[in-house]
Amino acid sequence: MTTRQVQIAVIGGCSVGKTALVVQLISALFEEEYVPTADEDRVAMLDYGETSIKLVIHDTSGSEKFAEAREEKYTTAEGFLAVYSIERRRSFNELRMFLEKLQQVRGIRSIPLVVVGNKVDLQNVREVERSEGEELAKTLGCPFVELTARERDSVVGAFKQLIREMDKTAVVRKENMKLKLTHCTLCALL
Ligand SMILES: Nc1nc2c(ncn2[C@@H]2O[C@H](COP(=O)(O)OP(=O)(O)OP(=O)(O)O)[C@@H](O)[C@H]2O)c(=O)[nH]1
Numbered sequence: 001m002t003t004r005q006v007q008i009a010v011i012g013g014c015s016v017g018k019t020a021l022v023v024q025l026i027s028a029l030f031e032e033e034y035v036p037t038a039d040e041d042r043v044a045m046l047d048y049g050e051t052s053i054k055l056v057i058h059d060t061s062g063s064e065k066f067a068e069a070r071e072e073k074y075t076t077a078e079g080f081l082a083v084y085s086i087e088r089r090r091s092f093n094e095l096r097m098f099l100e101k102l103q104q105v106r107g108i109r110s111i112p113l114v115v116v117g118n119k120v121d122l123q124n125v126r127e128v129e130r131s132e133g134e135e136l137a138k139t140l141g142c143p144f145v146e147l148t149a150r151e152r153d154s155v156v157g158a159f160k161q162l163i164r165e166m167d168k169t170a171v172v173r174k175e176n177m178k179l180k181l182t183h184c185t186l187c188a189l190l
Pocket residue numbers: 012013014015016017018019020021031032033034035036037038060061062063118119120121122147148149150
């Protein structure tokens with residue numbers, strides 16, 4: 001089995017469940033306690049087809065106090081899990097702002113991204129409709145999932161989906177590079 005290393009970031013407002021998702025992926029348990037994250041890097045191993053992936057995960061803080069550290073990750077991470085909580089409208093609006101900033105920092109290049117509506121176990125107090133999450137993902141051209149950090153399979157699925165997005169972007173970049181090279185060669189010949 002080959003091993004590959006990728007760097008990703010989990011972004012989103014305060015208390016949406018970013019750490020809970022990462023802990024579920026790494027330790028297969030649900031973290032009930034809320035301990036605000038400053039800014040932490042964690043490592044997870046993930047089997048992905050024939051490849052073993054070492055995921056270096058930047059678990060960013062949702063707090064404005066740590067906005068600078070979060071935005072630093074906008075330049076270094078190769079892919080992003082963009083999280084809001086379906087039971088808090090404010091977290092959806094915040095995520096939209098974070099994503100606007102991310103697009104400003106990364107420019108027009110397509111960014112490997114998965115939008116995650118977390119805490120779907122709290123349906124009875126839902127404030128953000130599924131269709132709104134779907135619409136946001138559609139405008140970004142990326143996948144959308146609703147899940148709960150309590151359920152391991154869907155959490156692992158979301159991280160795998162992000163890796164697929166990263167692979168797709170890499171293929172598109174390679175194709176664009178080939179086109180550019182062909183164009184340059186043609187220009188040189190003419
Ligand atoms: N009911 C429910 N609670 C959740 C879920 N995911 C996370 N939580 C809870 O929400 C609270 C906040 O979770 P965290 O993972 O610490 O949130 P965070 O996004 O990392 O927060 P910051 O560190 O402030 O950025 C904790 O009490 C978690 O147990 C979920 O899917 N369902």
